[in-house]
Amino acid sequence: MRIIKLDAIDSTNNYLRELSALESLLDYTVVVAEKQTQGRGQMGAVWDSEPSKNLTFSVFKNISGLNLEASYSISMITALAILKSLQDLAIPKLSIKWPNDILSEDKKICGILIENVIKEASLNASILGVGLNVNQRVFKNLPRASSLKLLSGKNYILDEVLISIVENLKQYFHIYETGNFDVLKEAYVANLFRINKPSTFKDQSGLMFSGFISGISNTGNLQVLIEDNITKEFDLKEITLMY
Incomplete structure (x- = not known):
């Protein structure tokens, strides 16, 4: 090394x-x-x-x-x-x-x-x-x-x-x-922080919303379960986890 x-x-x-x-x-x-x-x-x-x-x-x-x-x-x-x-x-x-x-x-x-x-x-x-x-x-x-x-x-x-x-x-x-x-x-x-726990997020426009981190895609996007049992994917520039 x-x-x-x-x-x-x-x-x-x-x-x-x-x-x-x-x-x-x-x-x-x-x-x-x-x-x-x-x-x-x-x-x-x-x-x-x-x-x-x-x-x-x-x-x-x-x-x-x-x-x-x-x-x-x-x-x-x-x-x-x-x-x-x-x-x-x-x-x-x-x-x-x-x-x-x-x-x-x-x-x-x-x-x-x-x-x-x-x-x-x-x-x-x-x-x-x-x-x-x-x-x-x-x-x-x-x-x-x-x-x-x-x-x-x-x-x-x-x-x-x-x-x-x-x-x-x-x-x-x-x-x-x-x-x-x-x-x-x-x-x-x-080992993801707040996996499957209720969390608050902020999108690019500053809008706050709630959801559950459910996983990641094979390309690294964050998968979030939101209302109506819908899972959406976000890249790094699209979402901020508030904690």
Whole structure:
């Protein structure tokens, strides 16, 4: 496993993407930074992390041959790998908030940003960006943020947590590559935040409505059971779960 350690960088995803354009990278090449100056989350959100307290890293994975419609599998695999590592650390009440935030109860402890490299209309590689709150104790103006330290009272060795996540990534990609997509999807849905519970959502126009998260489609859309026993599908830009 090749691990590139940086003191500071704008974004580990950007660094790894640029590196992959310059040289042929082995699967699971990792770039980890003590500090990210422009860390990013889903939908352009900023990922703010205290230097040297948390894990901000990106992992390279060759996914050539995978069709574009299957790209959501990469996000699902990454979320499951991180969830498994945190379960092994006995972090309580874990779930995956669609599409791939990791929560403990209703507190966010990890964000994931997947960026795919596409060549000739096919997926070529994937950059798996992860921001995991580990030893940070104070989150200013972020009432829904937490960390492994706050949840367990323990300090963690960052390298050990990192290696655990990468090893679990290897295991879950192996499950996928041997044709067991349904096994992964079942595990993912079983761990979804608020699965089969009455929830409130907001659509693109700001309209609030109620429903039950019932699952995900094979392309990663959220399936919500609404009134009159109708199930509708939504992509990331169409719906926000209010909690």
